[in-house]
Amino acid sequence: MFYIHSISSISHQLSFQSDGFSEKLFVLDDTSSLEVPDFKDILPPTALRRLSPILKISLTTALECRNKKEFDAIVVGTALGCLQDTEKFLNTIRTSTSETLSPTAFIQSTHNTIGGQISLFLKNHAYNMTHTQNALSFEIALIDAITLLKEGNNNVLVGAADEKIELLEKLRNSIIRSKYPLTSLATFFNLKNDQIENGIVIKDVTVNLNSTIQLGDFIDSFLEKNGIQFNEILKVYHSDCEFINGENTMNYLPYTGLNYSASALATHMAYDELSHNGKGLILIVNNICNNDFGLTLIEKC
Amino acid sequence: MSELKETLKAQIIEQLNLENLTVADIKDDQPLFGDELGLDSIDALEFIVLLEQNYGLKISNPSEGKDIFHSVNTLAAFIEKNKN
Incomplete structure (x- = not known):
């Protein structure tokens, strides 16, 4: 049994720091947007100006799950990774005429940027893994987290995040066929072996x-x-x-x-x-x- | 020179996404790296990109970067000295 000690989400629902949000769910439509906190109260200025939305929501929800002890592992699932920075970097390659390219989008365009930024922010040097397996990325990350707990670790941060960009909207009626609106979200939780009464x-x-x-x-x-x-x-x-x-x-x-x-x-x-x-x-x-x-x-x- | 400095400040704000700052907030002799603006090593790389893309200038010796990127004054002096 693996106990959830804390959990946090930022999504198009009112899920952040909102105990009981599951009773107030609303049906999303194409006008729905991310319900974000004021990041200025949470993230340092460097992160505010440099991080893309998926990184901001992932880092913020991960920070909500902190406890007094350093995490034994940080495990992230993401299907499409940091899409906004990936698109920005690829467009720069396509259009730039100079030999040098902006490093920020490149650095932040990889799938494992999410776990990496959490690790950097927390100064955590423990196991850091990103799993990408389409819509099962979260479940694969969770299997990894549980395996780590079975192996004797006892303080794992695990979660998943994916973001919507305009390009996905353009693909919605071709590659992506869905009657549901595209969204962005991040969910992280702290998983431990330590029991909680009625946990x-x-x-x-x-x-x-x-x-x-x-x-x-x-x-x-x-x-x-x-x-x-x-x-x-x-x-x-x-x-x-x-x-x-x-x-x-x-x-x-x-x-x-x-x-x-x-x-x-x-x-x-x-x-x-x-x-x-x-x-x-x-x-x-x-x-x-x-x-x-x-x-x-x-x-x- | 002062026009170049104003242009540089605007380019720095855009390139580094310093959206809370205006041109008037950056002093000509203010150290760009350190506590005040909170710039770091990734921003130094962005300066290299800025100089090449906007002025066609390359930093041939990376160790010179620290002095060139010290302030808007030193950046402008580097551009003036090396422009065609």
């Missing part, structure tokens, strides 16, 4: 890449492995899965928007709901990418 745990997480089995069969085998019957689950959060419907289910995409790290925000929603609504299990089903399945089981003890 909320990540009970298990699994993925199946390029699956040749049906999602329903995959869910059944996951629950069987954990000794759980489907009717024991308080609620199922899913990413617009046709066969999951009924009173105790929720398609989270209308609330997270289409974002490859949406399941990380769904985990925060589940955490928030369990915090306020007694004991039980919530299953988060991620099938944003057709044949890639991610399942996360979260429980209030």
Whole structure:
């Protein structure tokens, strides 16, 4: 059992420093925007002027999860990385006539810039890993974090972030086909072995890449492995899965928007709901990418 | 020279995204690196890009950078001395 000791999200919902936000979710549309705090109160001037939005929201949510001890590991999942800086850097290469290129966009254009900036800011020299696996990047990062805890570490920062840029909007009706608005978000949490009375745990997480089995069969085998019957689950959060419907289910995409790290925000929603609504299990089903399945089981003890 | 300095200040603000500053906030002899403006080594690299892209000048000896980038005065003097 892996206990969530603190959790933070910045998204298009009112999720930042807002206990109970899962009860006030609203359906997003194309006019929705990131609900950000005043970064001037949180980040130093150098970060304010240099960091792109995905870095600001990732660093801010990561800082919210700090505790007195240095993290044993920082693990990040991101599908598309720092898109804004990637686009800026590529455009500079394309249009520049000089031999030198601006270093800032280059430095900040890699996927592992998120974990790197968190590490730099916290002066943390521990394990620092970024996982990128399309819409399962968060689940893969979570598996890594849990593996680290099983190996004897006890203070892991894990999370996921992805950002929307205008180029993605232009691709929306070609490469990206979705009825949900594109969004930006970052969710980070502090995962530990240390127990909390009535705490909320990540009970298990699994993925199946390029699956040749049906999602329903995959869910059944996951629950069987954990000794759980489907009717024991308080609620199922899913990413617009046709066969999951009924009173105790929720398609989270209308609330997270289409974002490859949406399941990380769904985990925060589940955490928030369990915090306020007694004991039980919530299953988060991620099938944003057709044949890639991610399942996360979260429980209030 | 004073026109060059004003132009340089505007270019520094844009290149380094110092959006909270105006040209009037940067004094000609104010040290650019250190506590006041909070510039660091990445900004020094941005200065190299700024000089090449806007003035066609290259820093041939990196050790000279510290003196050239000391202030708007030293930057302007370097440009005046090396312009075609």
